[in-house]
Each structure stands twice: as C-alpha cells, then as structure tokens.
Amino acid sequence: MTFKETARCPYSRAxxxxxxxxxxxxxxxxxMPVGTQGSVKSLTPGELLEMGAQIILGNTxxxxxxxxxxxxxxxxxxxxxxxxxxxxxxxxxxFQVYSLASFRKIEEEGAIFRSxxxxxxxxxxxxxxxxxxxALGSDIMMVLDTCIPYPSTPKDTEEATxxxxxxxxxxxxxWRKKELLLFAIVQGGMSKGLRRRHTEELLELExxxxxxxxxxxxxxxxxxxxxxxxxxxxxxxxxPCYAMGIGTPEDxxxxxxxxxxxxxxxxxTRNARNGMLFTSFGHIVIKNARYKEDQGPVDPDxxxxxxxxxxxxxxxxxxxxxxLLAYRLNTIHNLHYYLKLMEEMRTAIKNGSFLEFKxxxxxxxxxxxSI
Amino acid sequence: MTFKETARCPYSRAxxxxxxxxxxxxxxxxxMPVGTQGSVKSLTPGELLEMGAQIILGNTxxxxxxxxxxxxxxxxxxxxxxxxxxxxxxxxxxFQVYSLASFRKIEEEGAIFRSxxxxxxxxxxxxxxxxxxxALGSDIMMVLDTCIPYPSTPKDTEEATxxxxxxxxxxxxxWRKKELLLFAIVQGGMSKGLRRRHTEELLELExxxxxxxxxxxxxxxxxxxxxxxxxxxxxxxxxPCYAMGIGTPEDxxxxxxxxxxxxxxxxxTRNARNGMLFTSFGHIVIKNARYKEDQGPVDPDxxxxxxxxxxxxxxxxxxxxxxLLAYRLNTIHNLHYYLKLMEEMRTAIKNGSFLEFKxxxxxxxxxxxSI
Numbered sequence: 108m109t110f111k112e113t114a115r116c117p118y119s120r121a122x123x124x125x126x127x128x129x130x131x132x133x134x135x136x137x138x139m140p141v142g143t144q145g146s147v148k149s150l151t152p153g154e155l156l157e158m159g160a161q162i163i164l165g166n167t168x169x170x171x172x173x174x175x176x177x178x179x180x181x182x183x184x185x186x187x188x189x190x191x192x193x194x195x196x197x198x199x200x201x202f203q204v205y206s207l208a209s210f211r212k213i214e215e216e217g218a219i220f221r222s223x224x225x226x227x228x229x230x231x232x233x234x235x236x237x238x239x240x241x242a243l244g245s246d247i248m249m250v251l252d253t254c255i256p257y258p259s260t261p262k263d264t265e266e267a268t269x270x271x272x273x274x275x276x277x278x279x280x281x282w283r284k285k286e287l288l289l290f291a292i293v294q295g296g297m298s299k300g301l302r303r304r305h306t307e308e309l310l311e312l313e314x315x316x317x318x319x320x321x322x323x324x325x326x327x328x329x330x331x332x333x334x335x336x337x338x339x340x341x342x343x344x345x346x347p348c349y350a351m352g353i354g355t356p357e358d359x360x361x362x363x364x365x366x367x368x369x370x371x372x373x374x375x376t377r378n379a380r381n382g383m384l385f386t387s388f389g390h391i392v393i394k395n396a397r398y399k400e401d402q403g404p405v406d407p408d409x410x411x412x413x414x415x416x417x418x419x420x421x422x423x424x425x426x427x428x429x430x431l432l433a434y435r436l437n438t439i440h441n442l443h444y445y446l447k448l449m450e451e452m453r454t455a456i457k458n459g460s461f462l463e464f465k466x467x468x469x470x471x472x473x474x475x476x477s478i
Numbered sequence: 479m480t481f482k483e484t485a486r487c488p489y490s491r492a493x494x495x496x497x498x499x500x501x502x503x504x505x506x507x508x509x510m511p512v513g514t515q516g517s518v519k520s521l522t523p524g525e526l527l528e529m530g531a532q533i534i535l536g537n538t539x540x541x542x543x544x545x546x547x548x549x550x551x552x553x554x555x556x557x558x559x560x561x562x563x564x565x566x567x568x569x570x571x572x573f574q575v576y577s578l579a580s581f582r583k584i585e586e587e588g589a590i591f592r593s594x595x596x597x598x599x600x601x602x603x604x605x606x607x608x609x610x611x612x613a614l615g616s617d618i619m620m621v622l623d624t625c626i627p628y629p630s631t632p633k634d635t636e637e638a639t640x641x642x643x644x645x646x647x648x649x650x651x652x653w654r655k656k657e658l659l660l661f662a663i664v665q666g667g668m669s670k671g672l673r674r675r676h677t678e679e680l681l682e683l684e685x686x687x688x689x690x691x692x693x694x695x696x697x698x699x700x701x702x703x704x705x706x707x708x709x710x711x712x713x714x715x716x717x718p719c720y721a722m723g724i725g726t727p728e729d730x731x732x733x734x735x736x737x738x739x740x741x742x743x744x745x746x747t748r749n750a751r752n753g754m755l756f757t758s759f760g761h762i763v764i765k766n767a768r769y770k771e772d773q774g775p776v777d778p779d780x781x782x783x784x785x786x787x788x789x790x791x792x793x794x795x796x797x798x799x800x801x802l803l804a805y806r807l808n809t810i811h812n813l814h815y816y817l818k819l820m821e822e823m824r825t826a827i828k829n830g831s832f833l834e835f836k837x838x839x840x841x842x843x844x845x846x847x848s849i
Binding site for chain 1: 515516517519520521522540544545549552553554559560561770771773783787788789791792794795796798799801802803805806
C-alpha cells in the first residue's frame, strides 16, 4: 500500500492523501516543482524545503542526454548528485522527444529522435526509458508514452493510444527495481470514449499509480476538464492520480475539485524567469513601469523570502538589469505561491471547506484592488 | 576616529585593524565583494553574511544610470533597497566611465560620457559623484578620479593626476553628509615620484581614508607592487588604505604584506560565472573533462556550502548545461575562498605568523597534487 486517502470533500471529488515513497511521505494534493536538468532552476534544495516542496520532478530526456544516466548512477543516483533527499518523480522523456527534439519518428520499437543539444541520433524505447529512470533512482517512474498533438484525427489518436498501451506493457516487463514505483499514462486525445477505454485498459495492468497525459496541449479549457472527468472517476481511490503538465493556479483548483492528487508544471518557474509573478489577486508583470517606485512586496498576503525582504521596485530593477538574483527571487516567490496554494487546498479539504476555499480563491481574483 | 590598528606583523607592513562605520565595524584587512547593480550577482545578503562578508561595494556609475540614485534615495537608500544592512562602499563611477561608456571626454568640469545601456549623454562631475553617493547612503564614498591608461606619457599622467587633485578638492567641498566617510584616490600612473607627490598632496586634505587607484590596469606585477610601495609608507597608520580593483589571491597576500587594509575585485564573482574556481592549490576550470566523474568537492580544504554539498561532477554538469545554479554555487565558493583567505591573514597577523602563513600559502600552490 503506497497511497492512503485521508480526507474527502463531501461536495466534490477533492481529496487529501498520503503517498508513501522510498524517500518519505508526500501529502496530496501536491505540486512538484520541475528540476529539468538536475536542478530546479536557480534554487538550492534547502530553499525548496523551506518553501514546502515535498517532491520534485526530473526530466529523463534531459538527464539521459546530459550528463547521462550512467554517469549519474555511478555517482550514486540523482538524489545524491543534486543533493535532494526527498522524493523525485521522473517523466519518461516521451513529451520532450515530442516538444524539443530536432527530429523525431515514432515506430513500434520506440521513438527515434535527434538531440536538441548536438543533433546526435537516439532511440528511446520503453525498456530504455525504464533503464534510465532506474539508473537515476527515481522514486516514481513514468511509462514511455506517445504524445498526441492537438488537434489530431481520430485514427491517429486511436493508433497512438494503442501504442501507448503496448509500450506500457513493455515498461511493466522491463521494471526491475520494484522498490521504485511505476505510473501508467492515460492518453486518448480529446475523445472521452477513448480516454475511458484507455483508462480501463491500463487499470487491468499492475501500476503503482495513474497519470493523465496529453492534456494542456493547446485545447480549450472545457475539453481539458472534460477529459479529466472522463478518466478520473474510473480510477480506484487506492491509486494516486497525477495530471501531467498542469497548470495555472485556476487549473490546479479545478483539477483538485475533480479529484487529482499530483501536479507538475514549468509555469511557476518559467514565468518567474520571464518576470510574471503569481499573487492571490492574479498575476503581475514585474517589468511594468507602474512598479518602478512601488515599495510594497509582490503580494501583501505572501510570506515568502522574496516578499518578506524585497520591494516590487527592487525586483523590477533586478529584472530590467538582467541580474541573476531576479530569476532566483522571482522563482522563490512563484513556487512558494503554488506550494502554498496546494497546502491551503489540503487544509480546506480536511476542514470540509473546499468549496468555500474555491469561492474565496476566485473572489480575490475579481477584486484586483491592490495591484 | 574611524580606524584603529589592532596588530602589526613584526617582519612586514601587514597589519590588522577595525574600521568603524555607520553600519558596523569591519575587521581589516578585508575583501569587499562587488555588488555592481545593487546585487552581488546571484547571491542573497544572507549568503554573503554566512560566508563572512563584512562590507560590499556598489557601483555609482551603474546605479546612477539604472535605476537612478534619486529613486534609490526615495526608496530609503541602497541598504534598504537591496536588503543589505552592513557597510557599503561605493566607487565614484570614474573607472566605469573609463572602461564601459561608449563615448567619453574628460574636461576640467567633469567626465562627459554616453551610457553603455542606451547611449544617453551624461556629465559626471565631482559634485554629482558625491550627490549620487550621498543619495545612495553609502558608508564610504570615493572621490571622482581620472583613470590613467597603461602605458601613458609622462605629460598625460601628470595632467590627469593634477586634475584628480582638483576634483578631490571639489568632492571635499561638495561633501554634505559628514556621517558618510569619504576616501581620496591616489593616482600618478606608473611613476613612483608622481605617486609619492600625489599621496602627499592628498594627505594635506581631510579625507577619511586613502585609496590607491589606477593599478591592475595591465602593468607588470613588479610595477604594481612598486607603486604600492611608493605610496603606502607615506600614509599615516590612523588611515585605512584601500587598493582598488586588486586582485588575484597572490596579489592580496602581497598587498597585505605591503600594508593594504581593503580590497575589492570582480575576479572571484566574474570568474565563478566563467567556471574558474579558486582553491588552496590554485584554480580549476570546472568544465574540463577530467572533472566529469569527479565525486570530490572543488577544494577538499574548503567548508563552503558548495564544497559541503556538491561534487565537481555536479558543478561541471550545471556549468555545461548553463543552469542558473552553476553561477550561484560557483560564486559562493569563490567568494568564500577570498573571504576565508582574508580571515586567515588577519589571524596570522594577530598571531605574529604572517610570514609563515605566506610560506604555506605558496607551498600549497606548488604542490598541486589533488587537482
């Protein structure tokens, strides 16, 4: 038993749980900061812990290409390499092959692609995806899946989904280190029926948890939530359910409502580096001239290191001057915002007040008085 | 009385002292990390304190151009703006006009230059240099000086030095906030006679301390030390003596030997960002392939955050992948190295063992066994 539900909202599918991993328990619903290349950009593990991060995500595609999974294995695994001693989830590389590689071709055997770094040719098979993740020593591994662009034809969607199932079976077979967990990924494009069928197919196999993939790829928001609603109720409550690559603060709230337990997204970290900062009142763009003389913190309701110590005027200056500290202070703020949002949702669910929480969450965003 | 000598090496001019400023005392000899644009690149004030920084340097030229001294004044001064509550020394901007501006012309009135950011035209006069530094709330201000290229003709050197004296007098006259200290800058090019004469001229005026400027501008090392020897003995022991823009670890050791109390240099921070790391055995270039699988710390003798937590292999990976954390971890290490070197020299001087310290310092560098 790796996952235990601890509370449930009486008016929605929102729930809390504890997910037990080799590197300690994770309280869900949780958000996983993205540490693409063995580092959550600009931050130390100590800062991540201080802001309440419980688990981070590593990218198999990136670490396979550079510095290489064999090197990381030889150096004692990814936890030791990057000095992060809490849980790590790694993706399978499928999405990055789809979004980053300079060339790619999907075959039955696997994905053939050229590295975005040096153009070298690689073949990522389900077996290699597991080998790499086991070498990294990931606590939670993901199966190799095929990414389905939006929009796609029903035929392409059907074929890619079927291939994902065959690859998932091969991943299960290749899985050696049973102390590491393995999640399946539901595809099915934007078809509710196919999503349902795929969920059921994968549930017949023995995975540690289930992820919903191929979402937030450009589809309208209604479709995103419809696809989650198609799959989520089918997944038994003893499994953690992870919505991959989602999303905005509003998306997180809606997806928690729909019963999602785990999230990851580059949005808080990437937007931080672009000067877009999340607040309880909506986001602000720090380079705007209106913040030039603004002595207040980014968010008066926030108690992160950045808000406790720096003014918007200073953050704007650092950003305009392209100072390295800008990226760091902005990242601290945005990740803190996301992690605090998850914590508030967990508390609200436990208190039976998740719907009130949601109402407040939206009300604050409609009263943008202070920004 | 702002400076008090506390110990003296019996065999050299090396000495320790305490320099009292509005934001607390500084133990000398000291090294001042450079915080060009209101930030020591990539670091927080907490990290600087943890590694033993007592005082940092801010650049008047940069802060005048962006975000502007008036804005910083309005926001409560540079200390508050950047959340650093220990002493700050600011340069006068003269050196950056010389090294960075896209156009410059020196007139009796001041330096006319074009901003390296937007090409806008500015005139930096001695009066403005003081006005800007007083607006920033610098603890230690520097007079506006003229920079003399190496090599220069005797005539140019003589004229620029004479102008520096006239500007120094105007700075003294413009100095309103007497709680902020003001240092003079000795020029004189590479002429011992002129250095001596200029030192004596400036000593007739009432400054809080004396800096040796126009050094480390491309001249051979022997000349650098000769110029310091020409001026240093003339400056009475009740004044702190600051060698501007110096230098390598070896330079610091030699200059402390010659009686210098204060240093600043971009070398530890800039080289960190270029992957050049200082160790007790000499420097290492972290991108070298030999460190690819190296599990050891940068310097086995170092107890900085970076060396306590990360391998050379990880630092190499971060650097190759251009991860923001690379610049930060490297900067922490290099600044820690510089600050620890100063601390070791202070201890050695107090213990009467400065010459033994020097011998050890060089011996380790000749036994590069571990790198």
